[in-house]
Amino acid sequence: MSATPYPASKARLVRNFGLWVIVLIASPIIVAPLTALGANQLLWVRTDSLQMNVLVLAGDIILLDLWTYWLHRAWHRVPVMWRFHKVHHFDEFLDSTSSFRFHLGEVAVSAALRLIPIAVLAIPFAHVIVFETVLLCAVIFHHSNLQLPERFENGLSRVMITPSIHWVHHHAVMRDTHSNYGAIFSVWDRLFHSQSKTKRTPKMKIGVESIEDKPFLGLILTPFMRSKQ
Numbered sequence: 001m002s003a004t005p006y007p008a009s010k011a012r013l014v015r016n017f018g019l020w021v022i023v024l025i026a027s028p029i030i031v032a033p034l035t036a037l038g039a040n041q042l043l044w045v046r047t048d049s050l051q052m053n054v055l056v057l058a059g060d061i062i063l064l065d066l067w068t069y070w071l072h073r074a075w076h077r078v079p080v081m082w083r084f085h086k087v088h089h090f091d092e093f094l095d096s097t098s099s100f101r102f103h104l105g106e107v108a109v110s111a112a113l114r115l116i117p118i119a120v121l122a123i124p125f126a127h128v129i130v131f132e133t134v135l136l137c138a139v140i141f142h143h144s145n146l147q148l149p150e151r152f153e154n155g156l157s158r159v160m161i162t163p164s165i166h167w168v169h170h171h172a173v174m175r176d177t178h179s180n181y182g183a184i185f186s187v188w189d190r191l192f193h194s195q196s197k198t199k200r201t202p203k204m205k206i207g208v209e210s211i212e213d214k215p216f217l218g219l220i221l222t223p224f225m226r227s228k229q
């Protein structure tokens, strides 16, 4: 197992951690209350047999991952949403710090929209917390620049989103950027025909086609600026 070497860029780390700090500060004010609100606004109440059961928990994780897949697809395909999500894609290298690089607008709207499946499916708060923990680990893993042994990664990629699959999602070619939307499980891209055929190579350019990364303030303002992509 190895990591792809890259020139260390202090400016890039400042951008990634700066966006993360904003989300971190805003989370107790916006994201956490929204999630708690969802847990209190369920449309129905599950019976005891549907409460804390491992199989039900697994089902909830799968359904929330399916929701996350479609939401990620919407962040790419709905123009006003892409304005926010492309802040994440402007990163010109990929490592686990990329997994914290999101515009606050995207994080807040995602948390608000997630109330829909939580309320409709009456997902217990504890299950949402477990899902969020699994999702965070998956996102850190698939943004990492780890190069796993090929046979191991091929096997794992049949079930999970691996670094190679997500690397292609960050390829600076729009056809690949708008593919491989999965977060935890890889089945959704196969099922809904959004899997890219491109294979990860060490030389492939990371970022958004024809657009360079921006300084910190430029990233904050990106959703409100005119852009060619």
Ligand SMILES: [Zn+2]
Pocket: 072, 076, 085, 089, 169
């Ligand atoms: Zn994306």
